[in-house]
Amino acid sequence: MTAYLLRRxxxxxxxLLLITLLVFALLHAAxxxxxxxxxxxxxxxxxxxxARQRWGLDRxxxxxxxxxxxxxxxxxxGRSFRFAQPVTELIAARLPATIELAALAxxxxxxxxxxxxxxxGARPNSWVDNLGTSVGLFGISMPNFWMGIMLILLxxxxxxxxxxxxxxxxxxxxxxxxxxxxxxSLAAGNWPxxxxxxxxxxxxxxxxxxNMVGILMRITRSSVxxxxxxxxxxxxxxxxxxxxxxxxxxxxxxxxxxxxTVAGLELGTLLSGSIIVETVFAWPGVxxxxxxxxxxxxxxxxxxxxxxxAATFVVINLAIDALYAxxxxxxxx
Amino acid sequence: xxxxxxLGGLIVLTLIAVGLLGPLLAPxxxxxxxxxxxxxxxxxxxxAHFLGTDNLGRDVFSRIIYGARVSLLxxxxxxxxxGLIGISLGAISGYFGGKVDFAIQKLVEVVWAFPALLLAITxxxxxxxxxxxxxxALVAQRWIQYCRVVRGQTxxxxxxxxxxxxxxxxxxxxxxxxxxxxxxxxxASLVIGTFAMASAIVSxxxxxxxxxxxxxxxxxxxxxxxxxxxxxxxxWWLALFPGASIxxxxxxxxxxxxxxxxxxxxxxxxxxxxx
Numbered sequence: 001m002t003a004y005l006l007r008r009x010x011x012x013x014x015x016l017l018l019i020t021l022l023v024f025a026l027l028h029a030a031x032x033x034x035x036x037x038x039x040x041x042x043x044x045x046x047x048x049x050x051a052r053q054r055w056g057l058d059r060x061x062x063x064x065x066x067x068x069x070x071x072x073x074x075x076x077x078g079r080s081f082r083f084a085q086p087v088t089e090l091i092a093a094r095l096p097a098t099i100e101l102a103a104l105a106x107x108x109x110x111x112x113x114x115x116x117x118x119x120x121g122a123r124p125n126s127w128v129d130n131l132g133t134s135v136g137l138f139g140i141s142m143p144n145f146w147m148g149i150m151l152i153l154l155x156x157x158x159x160x161x162x163x164x165x166x167x168x169x170x171x172x173x174x175x176x177x178x179x180x181x182x183x184x185s186l187a188a189g190n191w192p193x194x195x196x197x198x199x200x201x202x203x204x205x206x207x208x209x210x211n212m213v214g215i216l217m218r219i220t221r222s223s224v225x226x227x228x229x230x231x232x233x234x235x236x237x238x239x240x241x242x243x244x245x246x247x248x249x250x251x252x253x254x255x256x257x258x259x260x261t262v263a264g265l266e267l268g269t270l271l272s273g274s275i276i277v278e279t280v281f282a283w284p285g286v287x288x289x290x291x292x293x294x295x296x297x298x299x300x301x302x303x304x305x306x307x308x309x310a311a312t313f314v315v316i317n318l319a320i321d322a323l324y325a326x327x328x329x330x331x332x333x
Numbered sequence: 334x335x336x337x338x339x340l341g342g343l344i345v346l347t348l349i350a351v352g353l354l355g356p357l358l359a360p361x362x363x364x365x366x367x368x369x370x371x372x373x374x375x376x377x378x379x380x381a382h383f384l385g386t387d388n389l390g391r392d393v394f395s396r397i398i399y400g401a402r403v404s405l406l407x408x409x410x411x412x413x414x415x416g417l418i419g420i421s422l423g424a425i426s427g428y429f430g431g432k433v434d435f436a437i438q439k440l441v442e443v444v445w446a447f448p449a450l451l452l453a454i455t456x457x458x459x460x461x462x463x464x465x466x467x468x469x470a471l472v473a474q475r476w477i478q479y480c481r482v483v484r485g486q487t488x489x490x491x492x493x494x495x496x497x498x499x500x501x502x503x504x505x506x507x508x509x510x511x512x513x514x515x516x517x518x519x520x521a522s523l524v525i526g527t528f529a530m531a532s533a534i535v536s537x538x539x540x541x542x543x544x545x546x547x548x549x550x551x552x553x554x555x556x557x558x559x560x561x562x563x564x565x566x567x568x569w570w571l572a573l574f575p576g577a578s579i580x581x582x583x584x585x586x587x588x589x590x591x592x593x594x595x596x597x598x599x600x601x602x603x604x605x606x607x608x
Contacts, residue, residue, distance in 0.1 A: 018439075026456060027459055137587060137591075140587055141587050142580060143580060143583070144539075145576075146558060146579060150576065153565055157565060157566050268448040269449070272451040273450070275454065276543065290454070291454075291543060294454060313447070
């Protein structure tokens with residue numbers, strides 16, 4: 001399997017190269033000049049020329065691209081026009097916030113969707129099935145930015161139970177140096193900071209995970225339902241195994257492949273969903289950084305972030321392939 | 334009577350009717366600013382403004398009706414264009430195989446590496462706002478689903494007797510794909526198209542919400558929500574109604590998609606399953 005994964009990993013390199021080419025082509029198809037956009041109105045022609053030279057924008061496009069690619073291979077994604085800082089540093093500073101949020105959203109989604117989907121699939125047409133199907137349908141139909149705003153209206157605006165935006169209360173957050181507020185505070189046993197971090201995270205995480213709950217619940221239900229008709233399940237029942245054991249040991253373990261596939265794909269959707277959720281909740285992660293980059297036409301920042309997102313997605317797909325072999329021992333690479 | 338099909342159909346038909354008859358149904362011009370009447374709460378059936386007014390005194394109900402037109406126009410265009418591209422490329426890829434298939438599948442792999450919304454944001458960020466760019470950005474990733482499914486189906490169909498016989502009779506590849514394969518590929522594409530329409534509406538609203546959709550002078554549900562967010566504590570109706578419109582519309586389309594899949598896929602229907 002190691003050989004297969006290495007081959008797949010190497011196979012992703014041309015894909016990543018093509019992605020950078022696509023992003024670069026898009027950047028240069030863009031109307032307007034970043035130098036004149038970023039400098040104030042008072043600057044004269046000479047200043048704009050100087051800025052273009054400093055940022056390398058006066059070079060031919062293919063030279064700019066080759067320079068970018070060769071630097072990217074050494075981990076250098078260039079300097080942000082707007083923040084005047086290396087892009088990798090900016091991403092590294094914001095990434096923990098997005099990782100913590102996405103991880104909690106995925107945990108919440110898995111924790112709700114899989115038990116509900118299994119329960120609904122094991123008892124088709126029961127009240128649990130109806131409840132699960134409704135939750136699934138609501139989950140896939142709910143626009144996450146609207147859900148976020150409604151949660152803010154309800155829990156922050158009306159009941160004053162949760163903070164409406166941000167990541168921590170000033171002075172309370174622990175582990176600010178690592179960027180992982182929740183994990184760092186947990187590791188340090190700083191409970192007030194853990195509580196504070198969770199209070200800020202719960203609404204964005206619920207909002208981010210809602211769509212995944214819908215999709216995962218539906219796929220789990222249908223997958224469980226499909227497997228329930230297999231002969232080995234009938235045999236397991238016939239030999240007198242308890243329903244719980246049949247469902248969790250025999251049905252779920254065999255229904256996992258489509259669930260894992262969809263969960264992996266949804267992880268990519270969730271990552272891009274975080275761009276919107278972070279904007280709604282002013283969450284200081286890479287998603288809101290991307291929007292800042294987009295609105296200020298910060299070429300290096302946007303290119304770096306898009307590349308990071310795409311690479312993450314490629315790696316997730318690879319990890320899912322590896323997971324198949326663990327879930328289903330019949331799969332050999 | 335299939336409840337899902339009925340409810341979903343009713344919602345979608347209402348959306349189409351509202352979209353087509355918008356100017357006749359809307360009580361006000363959606364861009365008419367009456368600053369003296371700004372931020373009025375919903376007057377329901379008694380007041381001058383059924384769903385209230387926004388910060389510039391524009392009628393929320395009229396803007397929602399006009400917003401439906403944009404959603405409908407964008408969603409239908411996206412589904413048709415991405416369907417045409419995806420089905421054609423999928424059929425070509427599956428039918429010809431070899432280098433053509435390899436090239437098309439590489440392209441699929443590259444575009445697939447972008448989550449749909451991220452690709453749309455990237456495209457709009459650099460090409461700028463506008464209806465055409467918005468549709469382009471939403472099509473950019475949505476054709477893939479059609480392409481993958483249609484390719485798989487074509488692969489299994491191309492060895493069938495009816496295709497071999499047609500080829501033996503001297504039919505051209507274009508004729509075989511267009512006349513003989515396409516009718517067999519439509520059903521699955523119809524189901525994909527329905528769900529693609531729902532996701533196109535959400536994506537359009539998301540992009541408008543981020544300020545990357547159509548220009549601000551065109552009322553859309555997404556921009557209304559984004560504008561309403563600033564007044565969330567004082568004027569709840571500004572965020573509630575546009576969002577509810579998106580939710581109900583998408584729910585309706587998804588219900589219709591579920592029903593369509595149950596009807597078109599008898600295997601799943603027999604087993605009582607649906608995704």
